[in-house]
Amino acid sequence: MSGTGIFEISAIGGPWARRLGPRRAWIDDLPWDEEIHAPGVEDVRRVWTRSAFSEYASAAAFAEIATGLLAAGAPIDLTAAASDFAIDEIVHCELAARLAAALGGAVALDVDLAKLVRPPRAHAPLLAVAERIVRTCCVGEALTVRLLNAARRAAGSALFEAALAGIVADEAHHAQLGFWFLDWAEGRLSDADRVHLADAAAAALAAFAPLFVVSPSVSCGTTGLGALSCAEFDPAFADAVRRSVIRPLALRGIEVKVAA
Amino acid sequence: MARRHRIATLLLLSAGCATQVAGALTDADGYPLVGNVVAKGSPRPRPRPPAPPPPRQAAFETGEAAEKSA
Numbered sequence: 001m002s003g004t005g006i007f008e009i010s011a012i013g014g015p016w017a018r019r020l021g022p023r024r025a026w027i028d029d030l031p032w033d034e035e036i037h038a039p040g041v042e043d044v045r046r047v048w049t050r051s052a053f054s055e056y057a058s059a060a061a062f063a064e065i066a067t068g069l070l071a072a073g074a075p076i077d078l079t080a081a082a083s084d085f086a087i088d089e090i091v092h093c094e095l096a097a098r099l100a101a102a103l104g105g106a107v108a109l110d111v112d113l114a115k116l117v118r119p120p121r122a123h124a125p126l127l128a129v130a131e132r133i134v135r136t137c138c139v140g141e142a143l144t145v146r147l148l149n150a151a152r153r154a155a156g157s158a159l160f161e162a163a164l165a166g167i168v169a170d171e172a173h174h175a176q177l178g179f180w181f182l183d184w185a186e187g188r189l190s191d192a193d194r195v196h197l198a199d200a201a202a203a204a205l206a207a208f209a210p211l212f213v214v215s216p217s218v219s220c221g222t223t224g225l226g227a228l229s230c231a232e233f234d235p236a237f238a239d240a241v242r243r244s245v246i247r248p249l250a251l252r253g254i255e256v257k258v259a260a
Numbered sequence: 261m262a263r264r265h266r267i268a269t270l271l272l273l274s275a276g277c278a279t280q281v282a283g284a285l286t287d288a289d290g291y292p293l294v295g296n297v298v299a300k301g302s303p304r305p306r307p308r309p310p311a312p313p314p315p316r317q318a319a320f321e322t323g324e325a326a327e328k329s330a
Contacts, residue, residue: 006281010269046282047298052273053284054296061294092296097273108275111284118291140295151299171296204294207287211300226299233300 007053007109009097024091026166027098034159036225041103043222049106051226052096059089060116061136062174068129075184081177088170095163099226102159121200127193130185131200134254137178139204139245144171146240150232156224164226175244182252194253201249201256205241 011017038044066083100106120131145168152164182189189197212234220230228236246256285293 006275007273007284008271008275009273010271012267012269014265047300049273049275049282050285050298051296054292054298057292058294058296094272100273105278106273106275108278108281109284110281112290115286115290116292118287118289135294140293140297142295143297144295147297147299167296207293208297211285211293211297220300228299230300237297 003114004110004112007049007056007106007111009052009056009093011094020087020091023087024094027091027095027163030162030166031158032098032102034157036102036157036159038103038225042107044225044227045100045103045105046107047227048096048100048103049109052093052100052106053109053111055089055093055096057116058136058140058174059086059093061132061140062086062089064117065129065132065136068125068132069181071125072129073125074129074181078177078181078184081173085170085174085177088174092167092170095167099160099163103225122196126185126188127196130181130189130193130197133178133181134197134201134249135204137175138182138249139201141171141175141178142244142248143237143240144168145175146244147228147233147236150236151226151228154223154228154232155226160225179248179252182249182254186252191253194255198249198254198256201245201254202258205245205256205258208237211237 062082062085066079066086069079069082097106117132118135120128122128122131148164148168148171152161152168155161155164223229223232241258246258249256285298287293
């Protein structure tokens with residue numbers, strides 16, 4: 001598919017599968033023969049299908065961050081890491097797809113591949129990549145680590161617990177890249193730049209608001225196999241925003257103002 | 261002359277003939293929410309619109325309609 005449509009992913013095999021092989025080998029070592037008991041299977045299939053797409057979009061975000069770091073003259077090892085993280089996310093995408101398959105198959109998910117990553121508002125190369133990094137690493141990946149850790153503890157399945165542990169181990173590095181970048185860029189960013197980055201972080205956080213709307217169309221009760229009920233997700237999210245996003249950004253002079 | 265590669269892609273994720281479609285979690289402008297925070301099982305899917313008939317069937321139905329109107 002291209003542009004808008006139902007989300008699908010495929011692999012071409014041959015030398016390209018062999019090249020990716022060492023990076024994805026740990027997926028094959030997971031306990032796939034486990035018998036899965038899934039009372040809320042529809043909810044969980046939806047979670048893992050959406051998870052596959054989130055990882056796919058994160059791969060695009062890191063590919064663009066790597067390009068932006070090159071344009072900004074950032075340290076090459078940091079740039080290499082960002083490029084490498086795109087591969088991590090592609091491996092996570094495959095893993096999420098296989099977990100959805102293990103639960104009975106993916107759900108039909110409507111996506112727009114032309115809109116995988118929000119473009120930055122800033123034009124100057126350093127501030128533009130800083131904006132991308134704050135959104136992706138300092139907000140998205142920092143929240144992901146905390147929430148997937150909570151989902152791992154509640155998984156109730158050796159397969160899903162091991163899968164989530166593998167993903168979280170990678171995502172922790174992805175979040176750290178953001179704060180390492182900001183420490184490197186400290187003397188290169190102005191006070192106005194920091195206000196701009198705070199606004200970008202606040203906007204990224206505000207975009208999560210629809211997750212917390214109380215509605216009969218929202219499924220709120222499933223926990224386990226990677227899903228969290230609202231009673232577990234909502235406080236974990238609020239705590240992660242405070243401790244993993246707002247506080248470390250404030251330490252770097254980026255004061256994020258969020259709506260109460 | 262270079263040999264062409266025989267391509268056979270392996271489908272890793274496909275919803276097949278699902279009757280309902282869920283939306284990706286996006287912001288107001290249609291960009292995906294950052295990170296992977298989809299552990300919360302919301303919102304529920306909506307009915308999937310029927311796919312257009314394959315070209316041959318469409319041609320047949322068009323022909324049939326033409327016969328009826330004739």
